[in-house]
Amino acid sequence: MNAPAPIPAPQDATPIVAVENVGVHFPVSGGRTLKAVDGVSLEVRPREIFGVIGESGSGKTTLGRAVICLEKPSAGRILHQGVDPYTLSARELRRHRRRYQIIFQDPNAALDPRMTILKAIREPMDVAGELPERERRERAIELMERVGLSPDFAARYPHELSGGQKQRVCIARVLTLRPDLIVCDEAVSALDVSIQADILNLFAELQAEFGLTYIFITHNLGVVAHVSDRVAVMYLGRIVEIGRTEDVVLAPAHPYTEALLSAEPVALPAHLRAQNRVMLKGELPSPVSPPSGCRFRTRCRFAQPVCAEKEPPWRETAPGHLSACHFAGELPIMSGAELHPVKLGGALRPGRAS
Amino acid sequence: MDNTPPKPAAPLLDVRDLGIAFRTGAGLVQVTRDVTFSIAPGETVGLVGESGCGKSVTGLALMGLLPKATSRVSGEVVLEGENLVGMSQRRLRQRRGAKISMIFQEPMSALDPVFTIGQQIAETLRAHRDISPREARERGIEALARVGIPEPALRYDAYPHQLSGGMRQRAMIAIAIVCEPRLLIADEPTTALDVTVQAQIVDVLGDLCARLGMAMLFITHDLGLVAQTCSRLVTMYAGEVIEEGRIDEVLVRPRHPYTSGLLRSLPALAERKSKLPAIPGRVPMRGEMPEGCRFRPRCGFARPLCEMPQPLDRLGPSGQVRCCRHDELELMGVLS
Numbered sequence: 001m002n003a004p005a006p007i008p009a010p011q012d013a014t015p016i017v018a019v020e021n022v023g024v025h026f027p028v029s030g031g032r033t034l035k036a037v038d039g040v041s042l043e044v045r046p047r048e049i050f051g052v053i054g055e056s057g058s059g060k061t062t063l064g065r066a067v068i069c070l071e072k073p074s075a076g077r078i079l080h081q082g083v084d085p086y087t088l089s090a091r092e093l094r095r096h097r098r099r100y101q102i103i104f105q106d107p108n109a110a111l112d113p114r115m116t117i118l119k120a121i122r123e124p125m126d127v128a129g130e131l132p133e134r135e136r137r138e139r140a141i142e143l144m145e146r147v148g149l150s151p152d153f154a155a156r157y158p159h160e161l162s163g164g165q166k167q168r169v170c171i172a173r174v175l176t177l178r179p180d181l182i183v184c185d186e187a188v189s190a191l192d193v194s195i196q197a198d199i200l201n202l203f204a205e206l207q208a209e210f211g212l213t214y215i216f217i218t219h220n221l222g223v224v225a226h227v228s229d230r231v232a233v234m235y236l237g238r239i240v241e242i243g244r245t246e247d248v249v250l251a252p253a254h255p256y257t258e259a260l261l262s263a264e265p266v267a268l269p270a271h272l273r274a275q276n277r278v279m280l281k282g283e284l285p286s287p288v289s290p291p292s293g294c295r296f297r298t299r300c301r302f303a304q305p306v307c308a309e310k311e312p313p314w315r316e317t318a319p320g321h322l323s324a325c326h327f328a329g330e331l332p333i334m335s336g337a338e339l340h341p342v343k344l345g346g347a348l349r350p351g352r353a354s
Numbered sequence: 355m356d357n358t359p360p361k362p363a364a365p366l367l368d369v370r371d372l373g374i375a376f377r378t379g380a381g382l383v384q385v386t387r388d389v390t391f392s393i394a395p396g397e398t399v400g401l402v403g404e405s406g407c408g409k410s411v412t413g414l415a416l417m418g419l420l421p422k423a424t425s426r427v428s429g430e431v432v433l434e435g436e437n438l439v440g441m442s443q444r445r446l447r448q449r450r451g452a453k454i455s456m457i458f459q460e461p462m463s464a465l466d467p468v469f470t471i472g473q474q475i476a477e478t479l480r481a482h483r484d485i486s487p488r489e490a491r492e493r494g495i496e497a498l499a500r501v502g503i504p505e506p507a508l509r510y511d512a513y514p515h516q517l518s519g520g521m522r523q524r525a526m527i528a529i530a531i532v533c534e535p536r537l538l539i540a541d542e543p544t545t546a547l548d549v550t551v552q553a554q555i556v557d558v559l560g561d562l563c564a565r566l567g568m569a570m571l572f573i574t575h576d577l578g579l580v581a582q583t584c585s586r587l588v589t590m591y592a593g594e595v596i597e598e599g600r601i602d603e604v605l606v607r608p609r610h611p612y613t614s615g616l617l618r619s620l621p622a623l624a625e626r627k628s629k630l631p632a633i634p635g636r637v638p639m640r641g642e643m644p645e646g647c648r649f650r651p652r653c654g655f656a657r658p659l660c661e662m663p664q665p666l667d668r669l670g671p672s673g674q675v676r677c678c679r680h681d682e683l684e685l686m687g688v689l690s
Contacts, residue, residue: 055548162636163405192404192575197619197632204629219549222622226630245626263553265578267620267688269602273582279557280550283518 014082015043016181016213017067023075024062034288036062038237039076044181044213051228051245052217053260057284058234064183064217068100069093081180098128101174105186107166111158117144118154121172128177136176143172147202164195171202181213188223200227221264225249230320233257236287236295243321250336253315253323256296261339274339294326302331364435365392366569367416367537371429372439374411374420382426383640385411386593389429390666390674393537398563398570400580400601402616403590406637409573412590413541415439416571417456418446434536452482455530459542461522465514471498471525472510475532482533497528500565501558520551527558534566541573556583577617581605586672589613592637592648595666599673606687609675612649614685623688647677655679 024037037059044050054060065071067078069085077084080100085093104110111120121140125131131139141151147168158166167187174182184203188196200223206212216228224231225245232242233256241254252258255278262278280299285291291298297307306326315328325331372389375382386408393399403409414420415427418438431438433454438446458464466474475494479485485493491510498506501524514522523543530538540559544552560583563570572584580587580601587604589597589612597610608614615633617623624630635652644650646661653660659678666674677683 055550164636193577193616194404194619194633195636197621197630200621201629201632204627221549222620226621226624226626259550263549264622265549265552265556265576265582266622267577267581267605267617268623269581269605269688271602272689277553279553283520283551284548 013045015079016046016048016081017044017215018079018082019043019063019067019076020079021076022063022066022073022078024059024066024071025074028288032288035237035290036287037066037073038290040234040237040239041076042232042239042242044215046180046213047207047211048230049207049214049216049228051224051231052215052234053219053221053224053231054234055219055260055284057236057287059237059287060217060234061185063234064102064185064215067215068102068181068183069097070102098124098177099180100183101177101179101181102183102185103167103170103174103187105189107163107170107190108158110170111166113158116155116157117149117161117169120158120169121176124173124176139176140172143175144169146175146206147172148198162195164191164199167191167199168202171199171206175206175210178210179212181215183215183217185217186219187216189218189220196223203227221249221260233260236285236290238295238324240296240325241321241323243318247318247321251317251321252333252336252339253317253321253328253331254296254325255300255302255331255333257323258333258339259299261336262334264340266340274334276334276338278334294324302327366395366397366434367393367571368432369412369416369430370432372412372415372431373428374408374415375426375428377424377426384593385640386590388666389590389595391588391595391598393569393571395536396563396567396569397586398560398572398584399586399588400584401571401573401588401590402575402577402580404575404616404637407590408593409590410541413456413539413571413573416539417450417454418443419456448482451478451530451535452533453535454537454539455533455535456539456541457523457526457530457543459545461519461526461546462514464526465522467514470511470513471517471528474525475510475529478529479532493532494528497532498525500531500562501525501528502554503528519547520554523547523555524558527555527562531562531566531568535568537569537571538563539571539573542575543572544579545574545576552579559583577605577620578622589616592643594648594676595674596649596676597674599669599675603673604687606689608685608687609669609673609680609683610649610677611653611655611683611685614687615652617688618686620688655683 019040019042022037022040023035026034028034052060062071066073085096088096118140122136125136144151149168188199218224228245231245231248232239235256241248241257252261259278259280282299285298293309294307294312297303312324312326314322314324316322317329369389369391373387374385376385389412401409416431427439472494476490479490479493495506495510498509503509503524544555584601587601588595591612597613618631621630633652647664650656650660664676664678666676668674
């Protein structure tokens with residue numbers, strides 16, 4: 001197996017999460033193996049917002065679950081601040097994982113319909129059983145207010161709340177245990193845009209306030225580009241490109257990233273949108289038997305014979321900006337400015353309408 | 355795609371004061387009211403709004419798909435001069451599939467799992483055209499090829515579960531367009547798909563509209579998609595149409611504070627890491643609809659005048675807005 005090289009953290013602080021050549025494999029029918037995540041390495045620094053973007057079947061959700069020990073790696077290891085959680089005793093692990101939390105896409109499925117809001121928010125503390133009853137209640141109420149829920153909701157049930165309010169409950173709930181890292185798995189994808197904006201603002205405020213680190217998993221490029229410091233692009237169980245968000249979005253080096261950027265519909269008038277689009281051919285190959293060499297080659301507009309023969313090495317096109325492509329940096333890939341002329345915010349708006 | 359549609363005198367579809375009410379245990383609940391807009395032949399119009407605004411039920415009402423036992427539809431839906439509201443089921447059936455068709459968000463639940471794709475296309479064809487099974491097969495395979503399904507002759511005999519999500523949606527589209535309808539209603543047709551597949555499907559739809567001269571009502575919550583596929587935009591809020599206009603104009607200069615709020619809350623257009631201008635509050639629940647302008651409790655521009663009922667004012671030849679302050683307000687769009 002030609003595993004990708006570990007990806008260096010851009011700064012030398014101890015990473016809050018180090019994913020080292022991790023594979024998560026599932027047995028499927030016929031004795032075959034589905035490698036949902038296959039040889040992924042990355043490091044997330046404290047207080048960083050790390051985006052993971054990919055389409056269905058890319059392994060992004062499985063990776064997120066592996067990071068917080070909901071899925072045990074079949075290969076490689078995951079280090080939390082230098083510690084491999086699977087070397088801890090069951091009791092230590094239970095304490096340890098409080099600091100590594102996850103928020104899911106669908107708050108309806110995440111909340112117990114028979115539990116009041118207060119009870120749902122208190123539950124993690126009740127399970128941890130450390131604080132006296134009164135303090136748990138106080139902290140729960142405090143967090144409700146912090147996430148923008150009136151304490152009047154305490155005695156209500158999930159069905160009485162809107163989708164955005166329910167997601168706030170989920171956020172308050174994971175904050176009760178004072179986590180260091182929160183994996184947000186499509187946490188705003190089910191919400192309407194106006195509500196989504198509110199929740200994204202809340203995530204940003206909470207990060208500043210509690211010194212949180214987020215791993216933001218989403219298929220929505222707009223969301224990832226807005227919130228994250230660095231981003232990893234996944235395709236068929238592998239990272240194909242990783243780097244600072246500005247670099248990846250402005251100067252994509254992998255043809256798949258180019259296609260993703262190009263496919264994103266932008267709410268701009270016709271004369272300000274990109275005139276050329278990259279349309280991907282065909283469909284995602286089966287993850288049970290991925291293509292040889294570069295996994296993207298079957299749909300890549302630049303594919304060469306070498307792409308089928310050898311797995312692409314990591315190539316660095318800017319400091320900390322790596323792509324798993326034989327020709328990264330040499331391809332006539334459209335730049336972010338060509339793909340989305342006025343889309344990128346603020347200083348990053350090269351082609352702002354005159 | 356086509357952004358300069360012709361604007362002929364006679365619209366293909368003219369929706370007037372469409373109101374939908376559902377019968378519930380607690381009596382009749384009004385879900386939408388005064389929904390008014392029109393679609394010219396060959397035109398693509400986007401219908402946007404957030405969940406619960408009534409955009410999907412409006413689509414179903416246009417097709418006459420709301421069950422009479424549980425709903426009441428008022429107003430007019432005039433398709434090529436004929437009012438579909440109140441039309442008999444028998445006559446409606448002759449128009450659905452032939453003149454007006456619909457595709458849905460979840461192709462897996464819209465397709466019948468026990469019939470092949472081919473059988474489902476042929477069913478539509480033979481309901482409307484007097485043709486032999488053999489001819490139906492040829493026409494069906496042609497339709498599959500037209501929506502970009504590779505090896506259409508093979509796929510014709512496939513069952514829905516044998517196709518990927520994107521292929522299923524293409525098959526749905528093939529069924530909908532096989533009789534070359536004048537109007538296609540597409541209700542969130544790409545929401546369940548990945549963005550690269552979405553781009554392919556949107557491409558197919560645009561191509562079909564151009565080649566068949568078909569008009570399309572594109573129902574979605576994604577303003578980016580509307581910008582890309584449609585020439586006009588109809589925005590709904592809390593069961594009412596609140597704005598209508600040419601997409602390129604509305605994006606830059608929205609006339610209703612809600613449309614402006616929607617555009618400004620898009621993270622893709624905001625400065626990175628900046629605080630997003632969200633719309634405060636939430637959509638009112640049925641039964642607690644405010645008097646007058648329904649957006650008033652969330653609107654930063656609300657005045658006492660907004661407590662009066664708000665009519666839909668005409669704006670130029672093809673626009674309308676439901677806001678008494680539209681003349682004085684300078685609202686921000688995607689470039690502000």
